[in-house]
Amino acid sequence: MLRAIYDWVDERLDITPLWRDVADHEVPEHVNPAHHFSAFIYCFGGLTFFVVVIQILSGMFLAMYYVPDIINAHASVKFLQNEVAMGAIVRGMHHWGASVAIVMLFLHTLRVFFTGSYKHPREFNWVVGMLIFFVMLGLGFTGYLLPWDNKAYFATKVGVQIAASVPYLGPYIATFLQGGDIVGAQTIARFFALHVFFFPAALLALLGAHFILIRRQGISGPL
Amino acid sequence: MAHNQDGNHKEQVHYVGDSRVRANRKKMYPPDYTEFPHKSEAFFPDFLLKEWMVAAVFLVGFMTLVMAEEPPLGDIADPTNTGFLPVPDWYFLFMYQLLKYKWASGPFVVIGTLVLPGILFTSLILAPWLDRSKERRPSKRPVTIGLMLVAIVSVCALTWAAEAEHETQLESAVGSPTKNKQIVDANSEGHKLYQENACIRCHGEQLQGKNGPPLLGVGNRRTAEQINEYINEGKGGVMPAGMFQGSPEQQKILVNWLMEQKQK
Numbered sequence: 001m002l003r004a005i006y007d008w009v010d011e012r013l014d015i016t017p018l019w020r021d022v023a024d025h026e027v028p029e030h031v032n033p034a035h036h037f038s039a040f041i042y043c044f045g046g047l048t049f050f051v052v053v054i055q056i057l058s059g060m061f062l063a064m065y066y067v068p069d070i071i072n073a074h075a076s077v078k079f080l081q082n083e084v085a086m087g088a089i090v091r092g093m094h095h096w097g098a099s100v101a102i103v104m105l106f107l108h109t110l111r112v113f114f115t116g117s118y119k120h121p122r123e124f125n126w127v128v129g130m131l132i133f134f135v136m137l138g139l140g141f142t143g144y145l146l147p148w149d150n151k152a153y154f155a156t157k158v159g160v161q162i163a164a165s166v167p168y169l170g171p172y173i174a175t176f177l178q179g180g181d182i183v184g185a186q187t188i189a190r191f192f193a194l195h196v197f198f199f200p201a202a203l204l205a206l207l208g209a210h211f212i213l214i215r216r217q218g219i220s221g222p223l
Numbered sequence: 224m225a226h227n228q229d230g231n232h233k234e235q236v237h238y239v240g241d242s243r244v245r246a247n248r249k250k251m252y253p254p255d256y257t258e259f260p261h262k263s264e265a266f267f268p269d270f271l272l273k274e275w276m277v278a279a280v281f282l283v284g285f286m287t288l289v290m291a292e293e294p295p296l297g298d299i300a301d302p303t304n305t306g307f308l309p310v311p312d313w314y315f316l317f318m319y320q321l322l323k324y325k326w327a328s329g330p331f332v333v334i335g336t337l338v339l340p341g342i343l344f345t346s347l348i349l350a351p352w353l354d355r356s357k358e359r360r361p362s363k364r365p366v367t368i369g370l371m372l373v374a375i376v377s378v379c380a381l382t383w384a385a386e387a388e389h390e391t392q393l394e395s396a397v398g399s400p401t402k403n404k405q406i407v408d409a410n411s412e413g414h415k416l417y418q419e420n421a422c423i424r425c426h427g428e429q430l431q432g433k434n435g436p437p438l439l440g441v442g443n444r445r446t447a448e449q450i451n452e453y454i455n456e457g458k459g460g461v462m463p464a465g466m467f468q469g470s471p472e473q474q475k476i477l478v479n480w481l482m483e484q485k486q487k
Contacts, residue, residue: 023267028256034273035262043277050278054285074299081296088293093285095294100285102314113350113371116359123351130348137314144312153300154309162322165332183302218254223360 025215030222042219044108049207051101058094059196066146068192070185073148098140105136117220125213132206135199142195148188156191157183306432310389317378320385343374394444406430406439406484413480416473421466430484435462440486450478 010016029035031042065084067076080087109129112118118126145156160183164174179186237246256263264270301307311319318340321327327335346353354367361368406414406429417423425435432438441450454474457464467474 019267023265025253025266026256026263027266027270028263029261032262032264032270032273033277040277043274046274047278047281050281051285070300074296077296081294089289092289092292092294096285096288096292099313100288110371110375114361114368116354116361116364118351119354119357119359120351126351127348130344134344140312140314147296148300149297150300150304150307151295151297151310153302154307155311158309158319159311159315162319162336166336167333216251216253218256220359221256 022215028219028222031219041107041111044104044111048101048104048108051097051104052203052207054093055097055101056200058090058097061090062094063196068146068188070148070188073146073188077147098143101136102140105133109133115220115223119220122213122217122220125210125217128206128209128213132203132210135203135206139195139199139203142191142199145183145188145191146195153183156187306434308389308392313382313386316385317381320381320388323385323388346370408480408483411480413477413483416469416477417480420468420477422477425462438481438484440484442482442485447478447482450481454478 031039033040033043062080065076065080065087067073077091081091082088112126112129141156141159145152160174160177163177164170166173175181177187177190178184179190238244239246239248310316318335321335321339322332324335325331327339350367354364356364358364408414418428425433426438427433430438430441445453451474453462454467454477455464457466467477469477
């Protein structure tokens with residue numbers, strides 16, 4: 001039955017080459033933790049992606065309850081955490097996942113750096129990876145404000161003040177971030193939009209590029 | 224163009240299907256791993272299964288963390304709260320800490336906001352072009368690896384310094400959270416002295432802290448000698464000396480009463 005459905009679709013859309021290309025490519029021994037335990041360092045990239053998936057999924061569920069305005073944001077997070085079934089777990093996954101994602105990303109970057117894997121011909125993929133790093137930091141910074149508790153508010157205020165101290169461009173950056181002259185109603189709406197639309201879109205595009213490049217160029221050989 | 228002087232000789236171009244991709248264009252294939260012929264295996268499902276084993280171990284650790292530690296949620300943001308100690312999330316702490324040093328703040332703030340982070344991140348992005356040797360082994364490229372280690376150690380040290388400084392500030396901060404809001408022995412002479420003197424103006428009617436830190440549970444944190452010292456000499460450049468106007472006997476009563484302020 002399933003086979004017949006697959007064949008029916010495949011006959012019309014020719015989907016087999018799409019996934020066969022991904023499925024059949026050879027993974028060399030030196031990155032396989034089943035053969036060399038120390039090869040687990042090559043899993044950091046995959047684990048980072050795994051955490052990103054956790055972040056996207058948990059974030060989607062948080063968005064079902066979260067209200068991005070200064071009156072209700074804090075109350076909605078409180079309700080989510082204390083009243084909603086599994087709310088504390090889902091928020092916990094998103095909260096701790098943010099830190100873990102940064103840690104895994106850092107470890108993956110170090111692995112690539114210390115094994116010299118960014119060298120010819122993979123220079124461009126290294127640059128894409130660094131851009132992913134910045135997008136992740138952006139996600140961290142914008143997400144930190146959303147619960148709208150004192151910690152969130154004052155951290156953002158300080159962050160914006162630091163940005164504002166940049167010569168020439170500073171005031172413009174601050175206005176852009178705040179959406180006005182203060183950290184307030186405009187800011188939370190803006191950070192919410194950045195956090196759930198702009199940055200994830202950029203992240204997915206960059207991740208796509210990252211994976212296409214590594215598929216094209218293959219993983220770097222053993223040292 | 225020497226080979227094409229008459230202009231009549233046109234190379235016949237073939238395209239793939241109806242696209243503009245030339246039919247004889249060399250296709251770029253991902254490298255195979257025949258050059259290191261060992262136990263390479265197909266990505267799906269063989270390798271992905273093993274990677275999933277690693278991910279499963281990771282997931283168990285992660286979910287343990289999630290269930291053990293409830294994500295914190297403080298009180299609703301209050302812009303008028305002047306005593307709140309701001310702190311960014313931990314992965315920004317190293318940049319935050321930079322700005323506290325004299326050589327990277329005030330007139331030199333651009334060093335802390337742009338120059339140092341700029342150097343760090345630009346050289347990271349440009350790493351493939353800064354380190355152009357073919358050599359990949361860490362032992363064969365000591366400069367690159369050395370610079371990276373210096374960067375990692377500095378970032379860790381800055382983060383640690385920021386965290387340590389924040390802890391110290393938190394200890395003497397205004398309005399740090401206390402569980403027990405009850406004043407111990409509220410009818411005593413000590414409480415009366417507290418109310419009659421300037422103490423109450425900064426430390427609050429309920430010892431909850433106002434412009435100064437809360438004194439609820441101060442008996443757990445300080446010794447009688449320390450409290451006497453703070454009363455006589457002030458503290459941290461914030462609390463002035465000699466705010467207590469009573470006699471030495473009265474001060475002793477006050478300090479004893481403060482030492483009774485203990486929390487479980």
